[in-house]
Amino acid sequence: MFPLEMKPIKGKPAICILTRAANDDRWLWHRRLSHMNFRDINKLELGDLKSHSTIIHTKIIEPLELLHIDLCGSAIESVAYIKYILVVVDDFSRFTWVFFLKQKSKAASNMINFIKKIEVLLRKQVRMIRSDNDTEFKNQVLDDFLVGKGISHNFSTPYTPQQNRVVERRNRSLCEAARTILSFAKLPLYL
Structure with missing residues (x-):
């Protein structure tokens, strides 16, 4: 967690905002916040930026009511031989x-362990999960666990990642943030 202490740019500058931001902490926060635009960084510093959790949901009214899950990877292997990333997004709070x-x-098995732990930690029950139609989430072990807990499992239509857009967008943001960190640290991209 980083403290956010920046001086906002007042008014509408006649010069490019990028050149104005070059001498202060805005570039650092631009990178740390996955290349958030400078207008929103100013709003964040002033407390004017509304979070995604303040959006009124018509159906989802509490945490853990709907979890979006996805497994991405196998394209690049890390130094620790990690090939896959399991991403879980709570629809209510967008916590990831x-x-x-x-x-x-x-x-x-990681999903089963996660559901057990998060229900105890938050004292709420997971009611529904949504995933793509791949085999990692379509298996008897996970199905038996979900049926036993009373959790419904919704699948997107095959070959349509748009239907699971919440977690797909988060995957893209996570990958962009990782690339930004690697680039800024001047580390090789194979890491």
């Missing part, structure tokens, strides 16, 4: 949990 997996087959 990320799990690093060496094998795709561990996705179901």
Whole structure:
């Protein structure tokens, strides 16, 4: 967690906002916040930026009512031989949990352990999960667990990641943030 202490740019500058921001902490926060635009960084500093959790939901009214899950990876292997990333997004708060997996087959067991832990931690029950139609979430072990807990499992139509857009967008943001960190640290991209 980083403290946010910046001086906002007052009014509408006649010069490019990027050149104005070059001498202060805005570039640092631009990178830390996954390339958020400078107008919103100013609003964030002033307290004017509304978070996604303040959006009125018509159906989702509490945390853990709907979890979006997705497994991405296998394109690049990390130094620790981690190939997959399991991403879980709470639809109510947009809070995100990320799990690093060496094998795709561990996705179901990690999901089961996550659901058990988060229900105890938050004292709320997971009611529904939404995932894509891949095999890592379509298996008997996960199905038996979900049926036993009374959790419904919705699948998107095959080959339509747009239907699971909440977690797909989060995957993209996480990948962009990782690339930004690697680039800023001048580390090789294979990491």
